[in-house]
Amino acid sequence: MTDRISRRSLLKGLSGTAAAAAFSMQYTTNEPALGAELKGQINHSVCRWCYGGIPLEELCKAAKSIGIKSIELQGPKEWPTLKKYGLTCAVGNGAGMGITKGFNRVEYHDQLVADYEKLIPLAADAGIRSVICFSGNRAGLPDDEGVVNCAKGIKRLMKLCEEKKVDLVMELLNSYGHKDYQCDHTTWGAELCRQVGSDRFGLLYDIYHMQVMEGNVIDTIRKNVDCIKHYHTGGVPGRHEIDETQELNYPAIIRAIVDTGFDGYIAQEFIPARADKIASLRQGVGICNI
Helix, strand or coil, rough: CCHHHHHHHHHHHHCCHHHHHHHHHHHCCCCCCCCCCCCCEEEEEEEEEHHHCCHHHHHHHHHHCCCEEEEEEEECCCCCHHHHCCCCCCCCCCCCCCCCCCCCCHHHHHHHHHHHHHHHHHHCCEEEEEEEEECCCCCCHHHHHHHHHHHHHHHHHHHHHHHCCCCEEECCCCCCCCCCCCCCCHHHHHHHHHCCCCEEEEEEEEEHHHHHCCHHHHHHHCCCCCCCCEECCCCCCCCCCCCCCCCCCHHHHHHHHCCCCCCCCEEEECCCCCHHHHHHHHHHHEEEEE
């Protein structure tokens, strides 16, 4: 009790500026200087769409200078540019019918399978180890039927994924921003993984989206480590910088991910609110440099 009171009194005695500075130290002390070496426990990636105003080659140069290894959510046309700069694409795209039309509808399966049967070999040839997919929207479809339908369609691709050593990952999204999206809870995605039953299928756990939908991020990650193949970051609320301006404690989250033994990629997928977008990206990587 005495300890709690003394700490409370101390915080009350700090000015607003000093308190903010004390709170933000955990976020700023690890920021890498330009070209600084990262600690190596994280394979860093960044999502291209968040930096659409920056030419890809410029973003590649910036990523290399920060220590980022991947620029993701890019299709086959962009992969050669990434390779030119010694980068990979941790999660490729280029197949499917968008977020709203996915594997939860049997009537889309033939088209989806045909698309992914083209993309997966291209990814393998380019050294891309994962490609993204989506559940689609509910549109009145019960969740239990949706998961069965998704498993049925995805199983048709697993032999090819296993042969080519390419993972198919389904992204968990919040169904407020992506209204009516079906794969919007980790339990639903984990059940899908169980029904598919292949190591080549897993979840893209978007920390921002799952904080919006269900919270309890660290415990959920620990309980579903066998299903999660990739992570995205993003500040809550607003999907901006992952620093002290938002509610999640990213250093603790990243440390928990590392402690699970995860050796895949963690991608920055926040929308920079600051004018210097590359500085925000550098800061985000620094926050995750545990």
